[in-house]
Amino acid sequence: LAKTTQPISMDSYEGQEVNITCSHNNIATNDYITWYQQFPSQGPRFIIQGYKTKVTNEVASLFIPADRKSSTLSLPRVSLSDTAVYYCLVGEGNAGKSTFGDGTTLTVKP
Amino acid sequence: EPEVTQTPSHQVTQMGQEVILRCVPISNHLYFYWYRQILGQKVEFLVSFYNNEISEKSEIFDDQFSVERPDGSNFTLKIRSTKLEDSAMYFCASSTGEDEQFFGPGTRLTVL
Numbered sequence: 541l542a543k544t545t546q547p548i549s550m551d552s553y554e555g556q557e558v559n560i561t562c563s564h565n566n567i568a569t570n571d572y573i574t575w576y577q578q579f580p581s582q583g584p585r586f587i588i589q590g591y592k593t594k595v596t597n598e599v600a601s602l603f604i605p606a607d608r609k610s611s612t613l614s615l616p617r618v619s620l621s622d623t624a625v626y627y628c629l630v631g632e633g634n635a636g637k638s639t640f641g642d643g644t645t646l647t648v649k650p
Numbered sequence: 651e652p653e654v655t656q657t658p659s660h661q662v663t664q665m666g667q668e669v670i671l672r673c674v675p676i677s678n679h680l681y682f683y684w685y686r687q688i689l690g691q692k693v694e695f696l697v698s699f700y701n702n703e704i705s706e707k708s709e710i711f712d713d714q715f716s717v718e719r720p721d722g723s724n725f726t727l728k729i730r731s732t733k734l735e736d737s738a739m740y741f742c743a744s745s746t747g748e749d750e751q752f753f754g755p756g757t758r759l760t761v762l
Contacts, residue, residue, distance in 0.1 A: 583743070638751055
């Protein structure tokens with residue numbers, strides 16, 4: 541499984557756009573990129589998944605460059621409730637295990 | 651919206667005792683998983699289960715651990731003889747295999 545590297549922490553203010561970048565230099569051809577969110581004492585919650593280019597859903601966008609060696613999760617107009625740990629995962633789809641890295645702790649300030 | 655449920659929410663046990671953590675996956679899901687998260691640390695994979703057998707397990711999932719799907723709805727994790735270092739949040743997850751994994755709220759296991 542490809543190893544991922546993310547910033548340990550990020551701070552932002554309400555209403556700002558937040559971009560969290562994840563490096564995965566040895567991503568394999570069959571690997572997808574998945575992002576999860578976790579609040580304290582809760583299970584991880586799926587945010588978005590992509591393979592290449594750009595994916596957008598109702599909560600976030602995922603940008604993946606052509607070489608797929610990195611990806612950027614974009615959260616538009618964050619609120620205080622977006623304060624959480626965000627995990628980038630790389631692996632073959634959703635049937636196999638999910639390997640979590642250390643994640644990025646995002647703190648949104650008023 | 652369907653969700654994964656776990657019971658109990660908090661389990662306190664004495665070292666050396668057996669515990670069974672219970673999960674009810676989403677009804678049409680075929681893949682089931684257990685993860686654990688020691689306080690302040692990252693989420694760690696324990697085991698995956700498909701078609702009534704273990705499909706993958708980690709180094710953590712040693713002979714003290716077992717999983718079972720005793721009926722059509724429950725998925726259990728048994729720890730035969732708990733150790734202090736087994737204290738953690740244990741998360742169950744399920745998936746169709748095509749979409750994301752859905753995680754339950756977790757069971758906090760405290761071993762005294």
